Amino acid sequence: MRVTIKDIAAICGVSAGTVDRALNNRSGISKKTRNKVLKVAEEMNYQPDYTARSLVMGRTMTLGIVLFDLYNRSFAQLMNAIERKARELGYFVYITLTDKNPENERVCIEYLINRKVDGIILFTVNEGEKFNAYLSKFHTPIVTIFNYISRDWEYVGIHERQAMKEAVDYIISNGYKRFIYISPPLAYEGKSNIYTQKERFIGFMEGIREGSASEPLVIKVPNYLEKLEDYSFEPAKKTAIVCSTDLYALEVINFLKEKDIPIPESAGVMGFDDIDMLKYISPRLTTVKYPIAEIGEKAVESIVNKIEKDAYISISLLGYEIIKGESI
Amino acid sequence: MRVTIKDIAAICGVSAGTVDRALNNRSGISKKTRNKVLKVAEEMNYQPDYTARSLVMGRTMTLGIVLFDLYNRSFAQLMNAIERKARELGYFVYITLTDKNPENERVCIEYLINRKVDGIILFTVNEGEKFNAYLSKFHTPIVTIFNYISRDWEYVGIHERQAMKEAVDYIISNGYKRFIYISPPLAYEGKSNIYTQKERFIGFMEGIREGSASEPLVIKVPNYLEKLEDYSFEPAKKTAIVCSTDLYALEVINFLKEKDIPIPESAGVMGFDDIDMLKYISPRLTTVKYPIAEIGEKAVESIVNKIEKDAYISISLLGYEIIKGESI
DNA sequence: GTGAAAGCGCTAACAA
DNA sequence: TTGTTAGCGCTTTCAC
Numbered sequence: 001m002r003v004t005i006k007d008i009a010a011i012c013g014v015s016a017g018t019v020d021r022a023l024n025n026r027s028g029i030s031k032k033t034r035n036k037v038l039k040v041a042e043e044m045n046y047q048p049d050y051t052a053r054s055l056v057m058g059r060t061m062t063l064g065i066v067l068f069d070l071y072n073r074s075f076a077q078l079m080n081a082i083e084r085k086a087r088e089l090g091y092f093v094y095i096t097l098t099d100k101n102p103e104n105e106r107v108c109i110e111y112l113i114n115r116k117v118d119g120i121i122l123f124t125v126n127e128g129e130k131f132n133a134y135l136s137k138f139h140t141p142i143v144t145i146f147n148y149i150s151r152d153w154e155y156v157g158i159h160e161r162q163a164m165k166e167a168v169d170y171i172i173s174n175g176y177k178r179f180i181y182i183s184p185p186l187a188y189e190g191k192s193n194i195y196t197q198k199e200r201f202i203g204f205m206e207g208i209r210e211g212s213a214s215e216p217l218v219i220k221v222p223n224y225l226e227k228l229e230d231y232s233f234e235p236a237k238k239t240a241i242v243c244s245t246d247l248y249a250l251e252v253i254n255f256l257k258e259k260d261i262p263i264p265e266s267a268g269v270m271g272f273d274d275i276d277m278l279k280y281i282s283p284r285l286t287t288v289k290y291p292i293a294e295i296g297e298k299a300v301e302s303i304v305n306k307i308e309k310d311a312y313i314s315i316s317l318l319g320y321e322i323i324k325g326e327s328i
Numbered sequence: 329m330r331v332t333i334k335d336i337a338a339i340c341g342v343s344a345g346t347v348d349r350a351l352n353n354r355s356g357i358s359k360k361t362r363n364k365v366l367k368v369a370e371e372m373n374y375q376p377d378y379t380a381r382s383l384v385m386g387r388t389m390t391l392g393i394v395l396f397d398l399y400n401r402s403f404a405q406l407m408n409a410i411e412r413k414a415r416e417l418g419y420f421v422y423i424t425l426t427d428k429n430p431e432n433e434r435v436c437i438e439y440l441i442n443r444k445v446d447g448i449i450l451f452t453v454n455e456g457e458k459f460n461a462y463l464s465k466f467h468t469p470i471v472t473i474f475n476y477i478s479r480d481w482e483y484v485g486i487h488e489r490q491a492m493k494e495a496v497d498y499i500i501s502n503g504y505k506r507f508i509y510i511s512p513p514l515a516y517e518g519k520s521n522i523y524t525q526k527e528r529f530i531g532f533m534e535g536i537r538e539g540s541a542s543e544p545l546v547i548k549v550p551n552y553l554e555k556l557e558d559y560s561f562e563p564a565k566k567t568a569i570v571c572s573t574d575l576y577a578l579e580v581i582n583f584l585k586e587k588d589i590p591i592p593e594s595a596g597v598m599g600f601d602d603i604d605m606l607k608y609i610s611p612r613l614t615t616v617k618y619p620i621a622e623i624g625e626k627a628v629e630s631i632v633n634k635i636e637k638d639a640y641i642s643i644s645l646l647g648y649e650i651i652k653g654e655s656i
Numbered sequence: 657g658t659g660a661a662a663g664c665g666c667t668a669a670c671a672a
Numbered sequence: 673t674t675g676t677t678a679g680c681g682c683t684t685t686c687a688c
Binding site: 330332333334344345348352354376377378379380381382383384385 | 665
């Protein structure tokens with residue numbers, strides 16, 4: 001069996017309370033006893049039982065992370081940053097993946113709550129009043145990232161809308177007149193939280209209007225490449241294909257290459273996210289970069305502050321940058 | 329405060345034991361009482377406290393995962409598979425990242441042990457007798473993936489050596505006479521567990537010998553691209569650059585493109601891993617594919633079986649496949 | 657400075 | 673069928 005404080009107490013001829021005082025650096029114990037206890041604990045390779053401690057303390061030093069998967073965007077980098085920062089602050093990380101299933105997400109949240117996580121970092125696919133009320137029930141600190149829910153929850157992200165608008169400005173300044181916008185997630189409007197995607201789209205439309213560009217073709221279907229089949233790409237009427245994430249942009253690039261449509265002469269391509277794989281792909285994709293690791297770190301810092309000092313660290317929206325590649 | 333079984337017991341006018349029987353579907357309780365308890369629990373939105381249950385049951389229904397990071401190879405896919413399978417079997421997943429730091433890895437393992445995870449899936453960077461003994465101390469089920477430790481621990485992986493040998497056979501059959509092998513991790517020999525990388529290298533050398541190819545240039549340094557600077561790549565003496573992972577191969581491809589060295593005419597490139605990003609990169613990299621998700625699933629199944637039925641499901645090495653791209 | 661005792665929320669063995 | 677009791681390993685309060 002594992003060594004417990006009782007075992008140590010028996011060997012040292014002291015009480016469990018005293019062992020606790022020694023082990024956890026509490027006051028009201030003599031140097032001599034402390035050293036003796038510490039030495040025995042060391043010798044016996046004592047390892048504290050956190051489940052017991054959690055029960056009595058009511059906290060677990062654990063953060064729960066809810067993502068829909070690890071494929072998309074730069075989630076791997078995000079998780080890396082979260083895990084590192086969390087452990088730096090003494091916390092452990094439960095990760096749960098929801099597969100973009102709203103109901104599944106609630107299951108995940110309840111699992112985390114029941115395991116008494118001290119806080120949750122949530123990239124939700126749920127939305128609305130009802131969900132908001134649902135979250136409130138738990139009285140657990142929650143920080144949302146990417147998909148916004150409401151003012152009730154701390155939010156860490158970037159100014160998606162403005163970033164996309166600026167991207168459009170940049171494209172227009174490069175002489176593009178016609179636009180295609182690709183964002184399949186927009187089809188989930190009303191069914192799932194697509195805040196981030198909607199913001200990007202709004203920013204896109206703002207840019208189009210202010211730049212007096214002609215009415216864009218907006219594609220919201222999963223088989224978006226098929227919709228490009230009939231489109232006539234010609235150098236004379238430069239078309240920019242704006243994609244709401246890099247992964248769509250990469251598919252589009254593959255599509256254009258297959259059709260021998262020159263990039264960026266006949267068709268320009270714009271991405272969003274600046275995933276790290278881009279450096280291996282030519283032409284270098286023009287895209288929007290934002291500090292993904294920082295989002296993770298800030299989220300952790302904020303929630304830990306809430307846990308320990310009962311106040312979130314309010315984060316203003318983080319910066320972004322247009323990466324000027326060869327595809328526009 | 330949270331609703332506890334005591335609250336429910338008081339309201340229903342029964343004892344805590346009875347509530348427990350109802351909630352956990354145990355025998356020895358009348359239908360009537362059970363329904364009443366269930367109804368009240370539902371109404372009060374009772375949520376069980378797993379920390380308490382864990383303490384008394386001595387298990388947490390949690391698996392700990394130890395990886396060095398999420399950047400490399402197809403770890404995102406691996407984690408996805410592990411998380412999904414684990415939750416399917418009723419387990420939750422703690423993820424810890426070690427940054428390839430052996431000492432850090434031990435800290436992670438102890439954290440997991442102290443949090444009483446029921447089992448650990450370990451992609452270790454440690455090795456040797458001492459580490460083996462260290463792990464034995466914990467009496468916790470462990471399944472190792474990728475980096476092998478010893479017969480003491482269940483292992484899930486592929487036949488790396490044979491896969492690489494077959495890759496070399498394939499390259500030789502394509503008329504390559506000269507070889508360069510790139511594997512910077514080999515420099516950590518003796519300092520860190522590089523089993524997987526060593527196996528691949530051994531397989532490579534076996535292939536070279538059996539194919540009677542000339543002595544290869546083996547590069548084990550981090551700045552491996554510099555070592556290629558002086559090499560003369562010519563169509564007349566076709567050289568194959570074999571990389572121990574796709575990421576090195578992608579860097580090499582970028583390098584060759586920059587130097588205008590035609591692929592595969594003057595230099596062929598071989599990767600290993602078949603990371604999903606390859607489909608966006610041209611030329612299509614020739615590489616070795618293996619079922620990464622299956623590795624995760626099998627590891628989970630095996631360890632859960634050990635936890636619940638005290639026997640690992642022994643996994644024979646999983647299959648692999650040479651993906652014939654355009655780079656060889 | 658130290659010990660004794662109560663209790664965190666739940667499970668399980670034993671009585672009734 | 674149900675209640676009672678005794679913990680799981682730790683923290684914390686209150687005596688001494």
